[in-house]
Amino acid sequence: MxxxxxxxxxxxxxxxxxxxxxxxxxxxxxxxxxxxxxxxxxxxxxxxxxxxxxxxxxxxxxxxxxxxxxxxxxxxxxNPPHQKKLVILVTKEYHCLADILVRHFFKSLNASVLAIIGNYDRLQGFSEKFDIPFHLVSHENKTKEQFEAELIQAISPYDTDYIILAKFMRILSPSFVATFENKLINIHHSFLPAFIGASPYRQAHTRGVKIIGATAHFVTNDLDEGPIIVQQTKRINHSYDVARLITAGQEIEKAVLSEAIQLLTEDKVMLHGNKTVVFE
Incomplete structure (x- = not known):
């Protein structure tokens, strides 16, 4: 622009x-x-x-x-800032992070990834191949308050527009969410409001669903119930076991998170209570 x-x-x-x-x-x-x-x-x-x-x-x-x-x-x-600044939070799964970093490398992300922060070091080597700083903030042997205080300390210097939870598998406290109000974006591995919380693919398999999906949403104090930005689904059948469900679901997760980031970086998302207005 x-x-x-x-x-x-x-x-x-x-x-x-x-x-x-x-x-x-x-x-x-x-x-x-x-x-x-x-x-x-x-x-x-x-x-x-x-x-x-x-x-x-x-x-x-x-x-x-x-x-x-x-x-x-x-x-x-x-004229909000055109190129948004992102910090990525990760745990162990690489598929969403990999998609973001490849787009960032080829300058198709319309955003700048300033840092990656993980509560395990599994993705550190991969992140550093893209010359992006990786910060290890372990949650082990710490209280939730201690862990989140260190997380805030790692994020704060970057003055980020959005913090992308790219399969960051930790439940955040209300005080942490308030610190970064309207900046936290999560990718949830189900078509919300179905299968909130942990192991949604296993829940879906147990239920025998015929559609799986993924949801990108703002993070609020209500677990997996923040304003929804993007959702997608995929038809499945009885032959899908849990492993195949996860593989299919990860492809949807990447696509949904990528689309959400694009909409946010183009200033096409407006918050309205617990909903969003998205000018696609």
Whole structure:
């Protein structure tokens, strides 16, 4: 977006909002190329994502004009940082991390991976092949509070936009989640809300399901119940044992997490309570 202006608006719904915003953008000599809006009629909330050709010479004046013509307490963001900064948390599974690092290496991720933090050292050698710092923060022989304090200490210097839990198999405390509010992105290996918690593929096999899936979502204090960003499914049949379910599921997990990261780095996801508005 080197020669574009991106505007994100979230506010109470009202008559004429699109007209007001369009008029203000025109006043500032910008040409709208994409405008996507959504109205939540139940909660009377308005969401807008606008891409314009050209760069506003005075973003503060543009923001002021928009705020003056929008309902009170409107959220207006203009030109958020284009390339997002990521920190990746891992445990032992490599498939999601590998997908992210390959995309990062070939510059198709639209984000910069600043560091990888693991509670085991199994993925350290692999991470270092991509010249990305790896920090080992073990949870063993520590209280949850001690472990999370060290985790926060490792993450904080990087001033990250998002923290990607790429199969990071630890349940995080409310205080940790609050420290990185709206920044924690998890990939869960089931089609939520089905099979919350551990061993979802084994749960799915026991239940005899005919569809498996994966879910990328924001992390909240409720386990695996945060706002959903992306979900995908795959049809299966009775011949799938647990091992085959896991193999098939890992392919879905990679695809879902990759799509979620892309949407986030393109500023196409807006939070709305325990839901998201996703301008795909």
């Amino acid at each position: 080197t020669n574009q202006t991106l505007i994100l608006i979230q506010c109470r719904d009202a008559i004429g909002l699109v007209a007001h915003v369009s008029s203000i953008i025109t006043k500032h000599q910008l040409n709208i190329t994409t405008m996507r809006e959504y109205v939540d009629d139940v909660n009377q909330q308005f969401f807008l994502r606008v891409v314009c050709n050209g760069i506003s010479p005075n973003i503060s004046d543009l923001e002021k004009d928009l705020q003056e013509h929008l309902p009170a307490n409107a959220t207006v963001r203009i």
